[in-house]
Amino acid sequence: MRSVERCLTLLRAVLSRLATTLITLIGVAVIVFFVIRVVPGNPIAMMVAPGATEADIAALKAQYGLDKSIPVQFGIWLSGVVHGDFGTSITTRQPVLSLVLSRLPATLELSVMALIIAMILGGFAALTGTRLRGTRTEAAIDVGNGMALSVPDFLWGLLLILGFGVLLPVFHISGRVTPSLDLPFVTNFYLTEALLRLRFDLWADIVSHMFLPALALAIPLAAIIGQLLKQSLKETMHLDYVTLSRTKGYGENHVILREALPNAILPTLTLVGVQFTFLIGGTVIIERLFSYEGLGNMAIDAVINRDLPLIQGIVILFALIFTLVNLAVDLCYAALNPRLRHG
């Protein structure tokens, strides 16, 4: 009975968050739509040919629906969105929805890979620092964390390109996959699909392309994870139950991994969720730097070309991802936190 009540409470919370998400998305849509039409630079001025007359310019505006008032344009766009039509990209003349959905998997895979790398690096640094606390190794880890945090991800990207693309050419520095390879994929989740199809040759090629951009994104996040987790572990290590397990004769590794870590990891998990959204935002610059065919790279082109429908589509999608990730984090936290889990 109590578990049914808990489920209903959870369901109400989820529905309430979904309603908030919807309101957020509508707000974002309104702001983006109006802001990008108010800022200087319009797509028609960029494509007006030399010698075009006023009539030619008016015809171009009409062709792209930019001859109507902004509220009317918004009404048309919103009505299209409700029916699943996000409009047509001005530069590519392709439907916006299919364009952004085709690029989304690339960005998601890159972000998840970056997150995994960040968790491995950050977790390793935190555990090593805790295990060797008070030694020079801990001091070195702290210095490393500080450096990783103070250098922005795009600079890490440039350094990685120079280091592992030019001086020691181990990894690919541009693109997502080697163009000459034949891809048997039916989805755009190349990395996942290569693994599922057991095509390890393709998987290795994709990883070789993704590793440096993912690492550039991961380094600052790894430093944050490392710092917070180490701090949490240190605090937990002084709690009574940890002391008790030591008294029982468990080794230090067991005490850290089995006793302290499960409790210490909760604040880090929350942070990881929040940071993941920032990480997706960070892909914009990193994808550009590594010529990675994701959503971020497309976003920059859309802004440069003032491709209004495409900008709107990308921003809405980013907003949707951000809100859903936050929702997922809240749910994970509720599921993992013993106090919340047991009511």
Next chain:
Amino acid sequence: MKLNRRALLQLSAATAALGFSGLAARAQAIDELVIAYNVTLPAWDPTTGPSAVNPTIQGIYQSVFDQYILQQPDLKPAPGLLTEWGWNEDKTKVSMTVREGVKWHDGSDFTAEDVAWSLTRAADPATGNPIQFVWGTLANIKAEGNKVTADVAQFDPTIFKWMYFLTGYVLPKAYYEKVGAEGFEAAPVGTGPYMVEKFERNAFVRLKANENYWGGAPEFKTVTIKFVTDAAARVAEVESGNSHVTLEVPYEEYDRLKATLTGVAKPVSDIGMIFLNDIDVMLDANVRKAAAHAIDKQAIIDRLLSGYGVKIDTLETPEYDAYDPTITVEYSPEKAVELLAASGYSVDNPVKFKIQTTKGFKPKDYEMVQAIVGLWRKVGIEAEIEVYEIAKHYELRAADQLAPAAFYNWGNSVGDPTTSTGFAMFGPSPHSVWDGKDLIDMIGPLWGEKDETKRIDGWKAVDRYIAENALVIPLLQYVQPILSAPGVVVTPHASGALLPHLMKRA
């Protein structure tokens, strides 16, 4: 799992092997040419939408599609899909002869019908060709045998030049009508030297040589054009050997890398200039002339662009039809001081105005404007710099709302004066911000001038008038740096288009 030294070494070796696995081709001789291109290709139809008038991607279009008339690397026209072209005696009709024996990439025959259909389609406002106002000057376009004829609805002396300029491409009538715009976008077909094998938007296009190309099969059988928009990443691409050719790298990097790679840097049909808007202080001829005389263009080229640039004093470069080397504007700060003094200005009482510029859109654009402002300050001009995006420049220029001075670059790959001085300086043009009646009256009759010698002389006179009255400040002709692997010889094209079929093995 225990992480000991042995396990760590095994892990490192596995990681290195993973990385090397994708790079096996690097050590081999160049079999598949890889080009790191500076822009992306948004759409394949070279005759519609914003991409059609984007000069930077014409090189990719020209690899797949042929233009009506071939343009040689020195910008001069040559027989292409059209082998002959011209007007009748009274210039009321045009006639064109179409090359025979040419095949489309899908194996079908190229015919005069394709040319007539492409011209008719381009002239139809409904298709969205941004240059429709030019193609619309031809009417009643007909194909008969290997001849195409049309009536001249409105005489345009540059109509055949547009046939190797923006949107001047021949598309396959039967194929396009069969697959439609969407199908064409998915699988473009042309008659060009390369066929599209694979296209990943924002990533790369892989091209396969057209062995039946009428101009001879290209030397490199497979070409991959990677879209690498970041200049630092392009440098890394060629330096690491991931790409064999790249372009538009910073001049400092070009100088550094040409010692180990092959470098070619030739002037292209792209110029840097300062638009002067006839508002505020720019209505004073002394101010304009002083601003022009105070700029040491050669010093700017030498110090900021490492010498890669050609000083110009008109909007015509030496390759253009109306270039006149006798029109010069000397660098003379003394004369600038005198001119300003005549209008009551001095270093202590400077004339003030705003200059707009982009930052990073063209090589050292902002730095050049900073240098110019520094030179102006010495003679009594105090200019405030405003940085804007290129999109804002287009919008302001179309609305005739540019600041009194605005830095910009202008491309004119056909070299005709109408598409340089004409559109940039003719008041009614949406690209001009100088509305002086004198100039409009001078330029007006030249649009329809049928005597070619008289027309070109007329433009030279316009250029002289503009220079003498400082209605615009031309600065320099850009030089395009191209880097290639030692095994590749690149033939640069003065239009700035990087064409893989002009690349050979060393």
